Structure formats: C-alpha cells, structure tokens
Amino acid sequence: MTKKLFSLLAILIVAAMVLGACAPAATPTAAPVEPTAVPTEAPPEPTEVPTEVPPEPTEPPATEPPATEPPAVFKACQVTDTGGIDDKSFNATAWKGVEEAMAEFGIEGKYLESQQQTDYEKNLKAFVDEGCNIIITVGFLLGDATAAASTTYPDMMFSIVDYAYDPVLPNVLGQVFTTDEAAFLAGYAAAGMTKTGKVATFGGIQIPTVTVFMDGFALGVQYYNQQKGTAVEVLGWDPATQTGSFTGNFESKEDGRTLGLSFIDEGADIIMPVAGPVGEGTAAAVKERGNAWVIGVDADWYETVPDYKDIVLTSVLKNMNITTKGAIQAAMEGTFAGGVIVGTLENGGVGLAPFHDADSLVPAELKAELETIAAEIIAGNIPTSP
Amino acid sequence: MTTTTTTPTVKREIKVASPTRQRVMGIIFLVIGFGIWFLFSRDVEAGTYTKFGMTTGGQVASIPDLTVPTLATLNILAVVCGVLGVVQLVRKDGFGKYTNLVLGGVVAAFVISFLTWAAAGKSINFAGLLNTTLLKAVPLTLGALSGILCERAGVVNIAIEGMMLMGAMVASLFASVSGSLWIGLAAGVAAGALLGLIHGVLSIKYKTDQIISGTAINIFSIGMTSYISSKFLQVYQLQLNNPGTFQPYAIPVLSKIPFFGGILFDQNMFVYAMFLLLALLQFGLFKTRWGLRMRSVGEYPRAADTLGINVFRTRYISVLLGSMVAGFAGAYFSIGSVGGFDEVMTAGRGFISLAAMIFGNWIPVGAFGGSLLFGFADSLASKLAILGVQIPSELLLMTPYIVTMIVLAGVVGRARTPAADGVPYEKESL
Numbered sequence: 001m002t003k004k005l006f007s008l009l010a011i012l013i014v015a016a017m018v019l020g021a022c023a024p025a026a027t028p029t030a031a032p033v034e035p036t037a038v039p040t041e042a043p044p045e046p047t048e049v050p051t052e053v054p055p056e057p058t059e060p061p062a063t064e065p066p067a068t069e070p071p072a073v074f075k076a077c078q079v080t081d082t083g084g085i086d087d088k089s090f091n092a093t094a095w096k097g098v099e100e101a102m103a104e105f106g107i108e109g110k111y112l113e114s115q116q117q118t119d120y121e122k123n124l125k126a127f128v129d130e131g132c133n134i135i136i137t138v139g140f141l142l143g144d145a146t147a148a149a150s151t152t153y154p155d156m157m158f159s160i161v162d163y164a165y166d167p168v169l170p171n172v173l174g175q176v177f178t179t180d181e182a183a184f185l186a187g188y189a190a191a192g193m194t195k196t197g198k199v200a201t202f203g204g205i206q207i208p209t210v211t212v213f214m215d216g217f218a219l220g221v222q223y224y225n226q227q228k229g230t231a232v233e234v235l236g237w238d239p240a241t242q243t244g245s246f247t248g249n250f251e252s253k254e255d256g257r258t259l260g261l262s263f264i265d266e267g268a269d270i271i272m273p274v275a276g277p278v279g280e281g282t283a284a285a286v287k288e289r290g291n292a293w294v295i296g297v298d299a300d301w302y303e304t305v306p307d308y309k310d311i312v313l314t315s316v317l318k319n320m321n322i323t324t325k326g327a328i329q330a331a332m333e334g335t336f337a338g339g340v341i342v343g344t345l346e347n348g349g350v351g352l353a354p355f356h357d358a359d360s361l362v363p364a365e366l367k368a369e370l371e372t373i374a375a376e377i378i379a380g381n382i383p384t385s386p
Numbered sequence: 387m388t389t390t391t392t393t394p395t396v397k398r399e400i401k402v403a404s405p406t407r408q409r410v411m412g413i414i415f416l417v418i419g420f421g422i423w424f425l426f427s428r429d430v431e432a433g434t435y436t437k438f439g440m441t442t443g444g445q446v447a448s449i450p451d452l453t454v455p456t457l458a459t460l461n462i463l464a465v466v467c468g469v470l471g472v473v474q475l476v477r478k479d480g481f482g483k484y485t486n487l488v489l490g491g492v493v494a495a496f497v498i499s500f501l502t503w504a505a506a507g508k509s510i511n512f513a514g515l516l517n518t519t520l521l522k523a524v525p526l527t528l529g530a531l532s533g534i535l536c537e538r539a540g541v542v543n544i545a546i547e548g549m550m551l552m553g554a555m556v557a558s559l560f561a562s563v564s565g566s567l568w569i570g571l572a573a574g575v576a577a578g579a580l581l582g583l584i585h586g587v588l589s590i591k592y593k594t595d596q597i598i599s600g601t602a603i604n605i606f607s608i609g610m611t612s613y614i615s616s617k618f619l620q621v622y623q624l625q626l627n628n629p630g631t632f633q634p635y636a637i638p639v640l641s642k643i644p645f646f647g648g649i650l651f652d653q654n655m656f657v658y659a660m661f662l663l664l665a666l667l668q669f670g671l672f673k674t675r676w677g678l679r680m681r682s683v684g685e686y687p688r689a690a691d692t693l694g695i696n697v698f699r700t701r702y703i704s705v706l707l708g709s710m711v712a713g714f715a716g717a718y719f720s721i722g723s724v725g726g727f728d729e730v731m732t733a734g735r736g737f738i739s740l741a742a743m744i745f746g747n748w749i750p751v752g753a754f755g756g757s758l759l760f761g762f763a764d765s766l767a768s769k770l771a772i773l774g775v776q777i778p779s780e781l782l783l784m785t786p787y788i789v790t791m792i793v794l795a796g797v798v799g800r801a802r803t804p805a806a807d808g809v810p811y812e813k814e815s816l
Contacts, residue, residue, distance in 0.1 A: 262515075265439065265442050265514025266772055
C-alpha cells in the first residue's frame with residue numbers, strides 16, 4: 001500500500017517539477033513593460049572586465065569558427081527572455097526587427113528561447129559556437145549574462161534590449177527607450193478625447209520602467225490643460241508625489257478588471273493600464289461598461305489584442321524592432337560600436353500608434369496638435385518627465 | 387439529532403456577555419467617536435463637501451448622488467459614536483444582546499467617516515465601491531465553499547488554488563474550442579473534479595498527509611497550466627484562448643430596486659450561482675440528513691461508522707463536490723471575469739479563500755462575510771489610490787492582507803476546526 005502510494009506521489013511530484021520547469025517563469029513572462037535601462041545598476045560588471053579578460057584570450061571558439069569557415073551570409077541571432085518568442089511584447093518585437101533585417105539585407109536570422117534564467121549563458125554560448133555575427137539579447141534580466149559573455153568573447157558583437165551599461169562595454173550596444181515622450185502624446189490625446197474630463201492610468205508594480213509611462217501620460221494631460229485652459233483630471237497617478245494606483249502584480253487580469261470598473265465608476269472614460277496582461281482585464285471592463293477607451297502600451301493593442309480592437313483608442317509603442325534592426329545594420333556595415341542606442345520619438349524608437357477605427361472620431365485639429373507637440377518634444381522644448 | 391439541538395443553546399449562553407466586556411465595548415465606542423473627531427474632523431475645513439456616487443458607472447441612476455457637508459457629517463458621526471459609548475457605559479448591561487450590532491454600526495460609522503474625510507472636496511462612488519467588493523468576494527466565497535465542503539467531511543483541501551487554476555485554464559480552452567461558454571464551464575468543473583479525485587484517492591484511500599497531497603496538486607497545476615498556456619494557448623490565441631465571458635443579466639423587477647438592485651441583481655451568472663450555492667450549502671449542511679452525516683464524518687468518523695454511515699464514501703463525495711466548486715470558481719477567472727486564461731491568473735485567491743473559510747468558522751454564511759471583508763478592504767485600498775490619498779502603493783496593497791490577519795487573529799480563538807479535519811480514517815485500526 002505505502003509503496004503504491006509513494007510511487008504515485010513520486011510520479012505526481014516529478015511531473016509537476018518537469019512541467020513546472022518547462023513553463024516559463026511566471027513573473028518575467030508576465031512583466032509587460034520590460035525594465036528599460038537603469039544605468040546605475042550596471043557598474044559591478046564592467047569593473048571586472050580588466051581582470052577577467054587576461055586568463056581567457058587563449059580560448060579559441062570565439063575566433064576560430066569564423067576563421068576556418070567564413071560564413072557566407074551574415075548571421076543575426078536572438079536569445080529571448082523567458083517570455084519566449086511569441087510573448088506579444090519585447091521578445092516578439094525584437095524578433096520582428098531581425099525578420100525585417102532578414103528581408104531587407106538578405107541575412108540569416110536565428111533565435112533560441114530561454115525557458116529559465118539559467119538558460120541565458122548556455123544559449124549565448126551556443127550562438128557564439130555557431131558563428132553568429134551579432135547576438136541580440138532581449139530584456140533587463142539578461143543584463144548580467146550578456147555582460148559576462150561580452151568579456152569572455154571580446155570579438156563578438158552584442159546588442160541588448162532594455163539595458164545600458166555604465167561604463168559602456170566595447171562590444172555591447174544597449175537599446176533603451178524614452179517611453180515618456182510617447183506616453184506624453186497619449187496623455188495629450190486622451191485629454192483631448194475625454195468626454196467626462198477624467199482620464200486614468202495605473203501600473204502593475206511601482207518600478208521606474210512602469211512609472212515612466214505614467215509620468216509621461218500625466219504630464220501630457222497637464223500640458224493639454226495649460227494650453228486649453230481645461231481641467232482634465234488624471235486619476236491613478238500623481239507625478240509630483242509619485243503615488244498612485246497599482247495592482248501589485250503582472251498576472252491577475254481580474255484585478256485589472258475590478259480596478260478598471262472602479263475607474264469608470266469614478267468617471268474616467270480613458271484608461272491606460274501599464275501592467276501587461278492585467279491590462280486586458282481592464283479592456284474587458286471597458287468593453288463591459290461601454291462609452292470608454294483603453295490606451296495600450298508596448299505594442300499596438302489594436303493588432304495584438306484583436307478582441308478589444310473596437311475600444312483601443314491608441315497605443316504607446318516601444319519599437320524594439322527599429323533599434324534592433326539598426327544594431328544589425330551597424331554590425332553589417334562595420335560601424336558597430338559599444339554604447340547605447342536610444343529609441344526616441346525622433347528616430348521612431350517610441351511612438352504613438354495610429355487611431356485605427358477611432359480615427360474618424362479624433363478631430364483633425366487634435367491630430368495636427370499632436371504632430372506639432374511631437375516636433376516640439378523632439379526639439380527638446382517640452383519636458384516629458386517630472 | 388441531539389448535536390443539532392444543543393449547539394444553539396451553547397451559543398446563546400456564550401452571548402450573555404460579562405460586565406467587563408460590556409464596559410470594554412463602551413470604551414471602544416468612545417475611542418472610535420473621539421478618533422473620528424481627532425483624526426478626521428480637525429483636518430477638514432468648513433465649507434467642503436463630499437459627494438457619494440450612488441450609481442455604478444454605465445447604469446441609469448436610480449437614486450440621486452448624495453452630497454454632504456464634510457465637517458458636519460464627521461462631527462455628527464463622532465457625536466453619535468460618543469453617545470452610544472456613554473449609553474453603553476452608563477446603562478446597566480449596556481445594549482445587552484444588541485451590543486455586537488451596535489459595534490458593527492460604530493465600525494461602519496468609522497469607515498464612512500474615513501471615506502468622507504478621504505474624499506473631502508471630491509467625490510467617491512459608493513455604489514461602485516460596493517459593486518467591486520461583491521465582485522472580488524465572488525471567487526473567494528466559491529473557494530471558501532469548496533474548502534467547507536471538504537473540511538466539514540474531514541479532508542483538508544489546500545489544493546483549492548491549484549484546482550481554480552486548472553479550472554480556469556480548462557474552461558477557457560474548452561469554451562474557445564467548442565464556442566459555448568457552458569461547455570467550457572462544465573469542462574472547468576470536471577477538471578476540478580479530476581484533481582479532487584486525485585486528492586481524494588491520495589488522502590482517503592492511501593491516507594497520505596493531506597497537506598502534502600494538496601501542495602503537490604498546487605505545484606502540478608501551476609506547472610501544467612503554465613506549460614500548456616505558453617506552448618498552446620498563447621501561440622494559438624484566437625483558436626484556443628478566446629472564450630468570451632458570461633454577460634451580465636439584469637433580473638427583471640429586482641434589478642430595479644433603488645441602489646441595491648443595480649449592485650446585486652445586474653451581474654453575470656457566477657454572482658447568482660454563488661448566492662445559490664451559498665444558500666444551498668448553508669441549508670444542506672445544517673438542516674438536512676446529508677449535512678448531518680457529512681459533519682459527523684468530519685467530527686467523529688468512528689461514531690458515524692458505527693451508526694452505519696459509509697465514512698469513505700461520504701468523504702469521497704464531499705471532496706469531489708468541493709473540488710467541483712473550486713473548478714467552478716476557477717472558471718470565474720477566465721470566462722466569468724475576463725475572457726481568456728493567463729499564467730497564474732488566480733494570483734493566490736485560493737489561499738485567501740481558505741482564510742475566509744476559517745474566518746467564517748467553517749460556516750458558509752460566515753465565509754461569505756469573510757470574503758466580503760477582504761473584498762471591501764481590497765476595493766477600499768484601490769479607491770484610496772484613485773482618490774489620490776498620499777499613501778505609498780506598497781502600503782495600500784498590504785491593507786486587505788493586514789485586515790485579514792487582524793480579523794483572523796482576533797477571531798481565531800473562537801474558530802473551531804472540525805475535530806477529524808485532516809485525520810485519515812482507518813476502519814478497524816489495530
């Protein structure tokens with residue numbers, strides 16, 4: 001009896017562990033707004049560079065494969081975060097950049113998915129051995145692994161999304177984004193479109209990469225009020241005191257729904273959720289109540305969440321594909337250098353998605369103003385962060 | 387039969403409160419009255435108004451919104467609490483058996499004062515607050531009912547979280563593929579039952595430690611659902627994870643009741659089902675033969691066995707029913723609230739519902755009260771953030787858990803676990 005029981009339990013637990021391991025780790029997957037570069041977090045890595053390089057240079061793999069069989073085609077290889085290539089967020093968007101480069105420059109593109117954080121190093125090494133020309137790593141969480149690989153393989157070119165090293169590593173190009181610029185436009189558009197005079201935003205967890213959206217949004221609304229003498233209110237975020245509404249997680253769509261209902265109850269008719277899949281719960285609430293809009297973040301929700309396309313006013317875009325393609329192009333043309341490439345409104349790294357179905361409802365005047373403001377932000381005449 | 391008749395009398399005896407308790411209550415009323423004045427009244431300028439919204443967004447107003455002068459309201463509430471305190475202290479025996487009722491009223495007065503103060507010069511949607519409270523309480527109550535069904539029969543079920551998660555995933559998958567929400571719902575309930583069967587076999591037949599079996603099911607469910615979700619549901623989003631949701635259905639006549647009609651009777655099927663299950667279980671557990679047998683198996687299985695009740699069968703049935711309710715609660719997340727499954731979307735609600743069950747002393751109605759309390763604290767915290775009260779978000783998010791902890795700590799002395807809860811039954815031991 002006990003034997004049977006133990007074997008049954010053992011099978012159950014082993015199955016649970018295996019399946020648990022296969023599945024991507026919960027938080028990073030769900031994390032919607034992937035941490036943009038926080039320069040101050042990097043220092044420990046670069047300082048190790050001088051000490052770690054000397055013992056290694058004898059290691060051949062980095063230089064040998066290209067020497068023995070020079071690759072006929074340029075290879076761009078992407079290592080994803082645990083979210084996987086189809087995460088509808090930064091992994092997918094960065095891969096879109098690789099695909100665009102493949103189509104445009106005729107290069108070869110490959111990717112490896114990291115199922116868990118311990119895969120990062122393994123996947124990076126696999127691509128080095130395979131003779132990739134540039135390796136794109138995606139996400140803040142790959143920061144350490146990428147830094148380590150860049151010192152081990154000093155001849156390899158790397159580019160990492162959402163991370164910037166300080167001081168810069170000579171063979172790593174960080175990609176960071178001024179999301180607040182695009183969120184500012186979204187705030188301005190929301191202020192121009194609201195009928196109730198109240199708009200709202202909330203976040204998943206109060207971290208800088210989330211609040212940068214909320215800051216931009218709130219300042220955009222404030223700017224509209226200044227220009228037009230209106231008094232549109234922003235619920236859920238106060239950029240001056242940095243306090244506001246958060247669900248406390250990036251998982252519970254149910255929380256997104258109830259919070260969305262609360263905002264609508266308080267009179268908000270445009271809501272920008274900065275909380276990944278939680279935001280889909282808010283979209284469900286908006287659809288349930290009607291007469292309101294959501295503003296998507298990261299990708300164009302009109303395309304990625306087609307269920308709710310009739311209530312998506314616009315989206316704040318973070319175009320990792322453009323910066324990724326830029327990095328690949330630089331590597332091909334030999335102009336690649338370590339440092340940081342910043343996705344801005346100016347270079348299209350961030351932007352406001354089209355209004356799609358809502359287009360006919362947006363006054364032409366507002367659209368024109370948005371264009372002027374975008375130009376002003378690019379010129380540096382309007383501050384978009386507090 | 388004797389057990390049912392004696393229990394109420396014992397309870398009545400407890401309610402005859404000691405003079406000390408009555409005095410303490412009086413002092414509490416006074417302190418709350420003073421607190422309202424000290425914390426809130428002094429902070430408010432005369433001439434400000436607080437507006438309470440009485441209709442949830444998107445509904446036709448049944449009664450007009452209530453606008454009250456902030457300072458006057460606070461002062462009146464403070465004075466009322468104070469007077470109640472004085473009466474409680476001065477009058478012999480205080481409010482007697484109504485003391486708890488008065489305590490409830492005083493606490494409510496404090497909460498209302500808090501809201502009045504927090505929304506001074508602004509508006510707060512009171513109906514919306516109650517509405518989200520109810521919505522948040524739905525999965526918690528269902529989870530707690532699941533726990534009660536299992537534990538009243540003597541089987542601890544901490545796998546509610548895992549069963550919910552599995553129910554949510556399976557419901558979304560089947561509803562998307564079949565195109566029918568009802569089929570999805572049935573599949574979700576069946577998924578819960580399947581996990582319940584595993585739990586039952588392990589803990590009833592093989593007498594394993596029920597905590598370990600439950601934990602294994604939780605880990606298994608998280609792994610399994612996350613795996614299927616990332617490999618299939620997210621990849622073929624439109625075909626496999628696009629179920630839609632049950633739409634709200636306004637019950638004729640009842641939904642027209644001013645104020646409460648819109649909150650209670652214009653909801654989707656899950657809310658009505660929760661009330662129905664709640665009533666059924668409350669009645670079944672304490673007024674039917676089935677309930678008596680089930681409770682006897684959970685209290686003293688040997689005696690039940692001697693009287694010819696099949697302990698094993700009763701426990702299997704209870705665990706299966708409980709697991710089905712947990713699967714049903716899970717379906718709420720994916721097809722009752724938002725359309726679609728997402729990894730670990732239940733976010734620990736299964737464990738909170740266990741707390742609600744304990745808070746409610748393994749009584750359905752009590753568990754509902756516990757769920758409402760948690761839901762209210764949760765809704766209130768998010769309302770405060772929306773109102774722009776300057777409290778760090780991390781602290782606000784803690785509120786519902788702290789409230790649950792305080793209440794559990796305060797009540798746990800009275801909570802009485804079914805005597806044979808978690809103890810495997812061995813027929814003819816030795």
